[in-house]
Amino acid sequence: MTVTDPRPLTGEPLSLDLLNTRWMSDGEPRDLLADTEGLAVWLAAHGLDGRFASDGATLDRTRTAREALKALVDRPGDPDATARVDAVLEHGRIRAELTAEGPGERVEFAEPAWGPGWTAARDYLDLLRTAPDRIRICAHEACILHFLDTSRNGTRRWHSMATCGNRAKASRHYARTKDQ
Numbered sequence: 157m158t159v160t161d162p163r164p165l166t167g168e169p170l171s172l173d174l175l176n177t178r179w180m181s182d183g184e185p186r187d188l189l190a191d192t193e194g195l196a197v198w199l200a201a202h203g204l205d206g207r208f209a210s211d212g213a214t215l216d217r218t219r220t221a222r223e224a225l226k227a228l229v230d231r232p233g234d235p236d237a238t239a240r241v242d243a244v245l246e247h248g249r250i251r252a253e254l255t256a257e258g259p260g261e262r263v264e265f266a267e268p269a270w271g272p273g274w275t276a277a278r279d280y281l282d283l284l285r286t287a288p289d290r291i292r293i294c295a296h297e298a299c300i301l302h303f304l305d306t307s308r309n310g311t312r313r314w315h316s317m318a319t320c321g322n323r324a325k326a327s328r329h330y331a332r333t334k335d336q
């Protein structure tokens with residue numbers, strides 16, 4: 157089954173991409189993780205479909221991880237949000253290993269349904285280590301997308317200049333003309 161990813165923004169780091177499974181379309185909230193078909197699309201987009209099943213349990217755990225990450229992105233350092241993300245991380249364990257290909261590590265899950273959500277939460281730890289001040293939500297008031305600001309000066313405000321950036325410019329212009 158090939159289904160194209162319907163989302164307006166893809167390609168962000170896994171943790172932010174998990175948050176971007178929710179977006180606004182013509183003022184209506186959309187959710188790729190509304191069902192297991194959408195979960196399958198999301199897993200395939202990240203090469204996780206071979207490792208994890210797109211079943212109801214995985215959908216449930218992945219949505220729980222998404223809620224925890226969303227709480228932490230909205231309130232960085234908040235103890236409750238921190239504990240929620242930590243609780244997701246508790247479901248996986250990293251085992252150092254040596255194989256014929258050399259040293260590596262393998263993640264073990266008591267319950268594989270936590271795999272995708274755990275992997276996203278671990279990705280968020282990488283962002284916290286490397287670029288915590290570059291985690292952004294799109295500045296447009298009607299947009300809920302997240303991105304990692306990789307611009308040189310760290311001044312990116314919109315998930316997309318072509319859509320949200322222009323919409324914001326247009327509404328500022330409208331507000332000005334209205335005032336006059």
Ligand SMILES: [Zn+2]
Pocket residue numbers: 294295296299300301314315316320
């Ligand atoms: Zn936006």
